[in-house]
Amino acid sequence: MSIQTVATQAFSDQKPGTSGLRKKVRVFQQPHYLQNFVQSIFDTLEIPANATLTLGGDGRYFNKEAIQVIIKMAAANGFGKVLVGQHGILSTPAASHLIRKYQTFGGIILSASHNPGGPDDDFGIKYNTSNGGPAPEKITDAIFANSKQISQYKLADLPEVDLSSIGVTTLDGFVVEVIDAVSDYAELMESMFDFAAIKRWLAAGHRLTFDAMHAVTGPYAKEILGNRLGASADSLMNCEVSENFGGGHPDPNLTYAEDLVKVAYGAQAPDFAAASDGDGDRNMILGNHFFVTPSDSLALIAANAKLIPAYAQGLSGVARSMPTSGAVDRVAAKLGIACYETPTGWKFFGNLMDAGRVTLCGEESFGTGSDHVREKDGLWAVLCWLNLLAATGESVESLVRKHWQTYGRNVYSRHDYEGVPTEQANAVMAHIKAQFASLPGQVFGSYTVNTVDDFSYTDPVDGSVSTGQGLRILFACGSRVVIRLSGTGTEGATIRVYLEAFTQDPAQQQLDAQEALAELITVSHQISQLPQLTGRQQPTVIT
Known part of the structure; x- marks a missing residue:
C-alpha cells in the first residue's frame, strides 16, 4: 500500500465544541482542512495494530466525500479495518452501539446534529472513544493542541469504496466493511x-x-x-x-x-x-x-x-x-x-x-x-x-x-437567541458577571436573589474539573435563571436563557409555561439587559 505524506499548514480554528468540530461546509472544503483535523485525531491516539474504526454520519451534504478521505487516512495511520454504514449513514446512537457491540477502537461520526445541511450550511465531525461515547475533554484538548502545530498528514493511495452495497472490500490487506446501518x-x-x-x-x-x-x-x-x-x-x-x-x-x-x-x-x-x-x-x-x-x-x-x-x-x-x-x-x-x-x-x-x-x-x-x-x-x-x-x-x-x-411541576422554558454577534453575546455575559457581588439579596418583584455563580463541575469518577459552564441566578423561592452560550452553532453565538419555577399548586400547574414564567422572564431581562445589549426583543426559538 502506497502512503503519501502531505505537507500542510495548521489552522487556528479547529477547537472542538461540546459535540466535536462544527463549521460551514465551505470551511471543511478548504484544502487540507478536513485532513488536518482527522490527522490531529489520529495523532492523539495510540492505535493498536489492526484496530477497527467505526465510521458514518447523518447523510448531510459532504458526508460521502469526507468518508472517502477518512477511509484513506485510517489506512495510512495503521487501522486494519473500517466499519462503515451503508451509503455512509449511521445515526449517532447507532454508531455508539456499533462501537460497543463490535468492540471497535472508536469511531468518527460526521454530523452537525440539529444544524441545517447543504452546500451553504453546516458540517461536523467528532471522535467517539471505545466506550461508544464522545471523547472527553482531555482528548479534545489534545486534538486542538495538535491541530495548531500540525505540519503533515498521511493518506493511503486507495481507490474510492462503493458505499452503496453491503459487503467487504479488501485493499492491500486493509478491510472496509459496509454494513446494514439499521439492523443492529x-x-x-x-x-x-x-x-x-x-x-x-x-x-x-x-x-x-x-x-x-x-x-x-x-x-x-x-x-x-x-x-x-x-x-x-x-x-x-x-x-x-x-x-x-x-x-x-x-x-x-x-x-x-x-x-x-x-x-x-x-x-x-x-x-x-x-x-x-x-x-x-x-x-x-x-x-x-x-x-x-x-x-x-x-x-x-x-x-x-x-x-x-x-x-x-x-x-x-x-x-x-x-x-x-x-x-x-x-x-x-x-x-x-x-x-x-x-x-x-x-x-x-x-x-x-x-x-x-x-x-x-x-x-x-x-x-x-x-x-x-x-x-x-x-x-x-x-x-x-x-x-x-x-x-x-x-x-x-x-x-x-x-x-x-x-x-409537583417544574415549570420550565428555554429561550434561544440565535446568531447574536459574538461581541454582543459576550457583553451580556460580562454584564451579569459584573453583578456577582451585588445581586445577592436584591429584590425584583416577587423574586429575591439568593446566589449567583458560574457553574463548575468536578467529575466524581476521575476528579477532572470543568469550569465556566453557565451563569446561574438562584432565587430564594427555588426558582432560577440560567444563561449560557451554546457551543453548537457555526455563526455568531447562541444565547440560551433557561427559566424554571417549581409549583405544587394545581391551578398553577395548568398554566401555559410562558404565562406562568412571565414575571421571571421580565426579571431575567432586567438582570441580563439582554434586549438592550443585543437589540433582540424576542427569542428566535422558545421551547
Whole structure:
C-alpha cells in the first residue's frame, strides 16, 4: 500500500465544541482542512495494530466525500479495518452501539446534529472513544493542541469504496466493511422494549405520527416503527434522508418541527407524536394537543422505568445537565437513588455510566438516553413513551398531569437567541458577571436573589474539573435563571436563557409555561439587559 505524506499548514480554528468540530461546509472544503483535523485525531491516539474504526454520519451534504478521505487516512495511520454504514449513514446512537457491540477502537461520526445541511450550511465531525461515547475533554484538548502545530498528514493511495452495497472490500490487506446501518440498532431496541405490547396498542386503534425531518432516523423509523411495530406508512413523515434535510432545519422543537406540531394540534391529532433530529440523538414528544418538555420527559421515564423491560430491575441512578430542570431530582429522591448534575455535553455522562452510577440521563435540549449506548438516543426515547402508553393505557397528557400531581411541576422554558454577534453575546455575559457581588439579596418583584455563580463541575469518577459552564441566578423561592452560550452553532453565538419555577399548586400547574414564567422572564431581562445589549426583543426559538 502506497502512503503519501502531505505537507500542510495548521489552522487556528479547529477547537472542538461540546459535540466535536462544527463549521460551514465551505470551511471543511478548504484544502487540507478536513485532513488536518482527522490527522490531529489520529495523532492523539495510540492505535493498536489492526484496530477497527467505526465510521458514518447523518447523510448531510459532504458526508460521502469526507468518508472517502477518512477511509484513506485510517489506512495510512495503521487501522486494519473500517466499519462503515451503508451509503455512509449511521445515526449517532447507532454508531455508539456499533462501537460497543463490535468492540471497535472508536469511531468518527460526521454530523452537525440539529444544524441545517447543504452546500451553504453546516458540517461536523467528532471522535467517539471505545466506550461508544464522545471523547472527553482531555482528548479534545489534545486534538486542538495538535491541530495548531500540525505540519503533515498521511493518506493511503486507495481507490474510492462503493458505499452503496453491503459487503467487504479488501485493499492491500486493509478491510472496509459496509454494513446494514439499521439492523443492529433495531435488534437492540427490540431486546429492550415490549414490542408485543406496543403492537397491540397500535392495533387497538391508537395512532402515532413520527417526523424524521428528512434526516438519519428515517430508515430506522421505517424498520422499527413500520416493519416491526406495524405503524402505517402514512404515520411516518419525511423519512427519506436528504443531504439538505429537505431544505429544513432538522431540530425537533416547536419552531422547526412546525409540520409535526400542526398535526399534533390539528383536528385529527394522533394519540402520540414525535420527531428526531439530524443525527438521531434528539427527540421531541407530543400528545394530542400537548407538548412534553424534555425535562419532564426524563423525569417521567425515570419515575415509570420499571414498566419498561430493560429497566424492570430498577435504576442505579440518574443524571441531568445543569440547565435541565430539577424535575428528575424529585423522582430520584423518592426512588432513593443518586442524581448527578453535570455540565452540558453528553461526554460528561459517560464516566458515570461506565462506573455504573447512572442508568438514565438527559439534557433539556431534547436529549434523553440510557446506558444502552453512550449517546443520547431519539428513537429510544420515542420507544420509552410508546412502551409507557401501552403499559398504562393512559394518554400522554394524563401521564404528565398525574406526574405533576405526585411530584409537583417544574415549570420550565428555554429561550434561544440565535446568531447574536459574538461581541454582543459576550457583553451580556460580562454584564451579569459584573453583578456577582451585588445581586445577592436584591429584590425584583416577587423574586429575591439568593446566589449567583458560574457553574463548575468536578467529575466524581476521575476528579477532572470543568469550569465556566453557565451563569446561574438562584432565587430564594427555588426558582432560577440560567444563561449560557451554546457551543453548537457555526455563526455568531447562541444565547440560551433557561427559566424554571417549581409549583405544587394545581391551578398553577395548568398554566401555559410562558404565562406562568412571565414575571421571571421580565426579571431575567432586567438582570441580563439582554434586549438592550443585543437589540433582540424576542427569542428566535422558545421551547
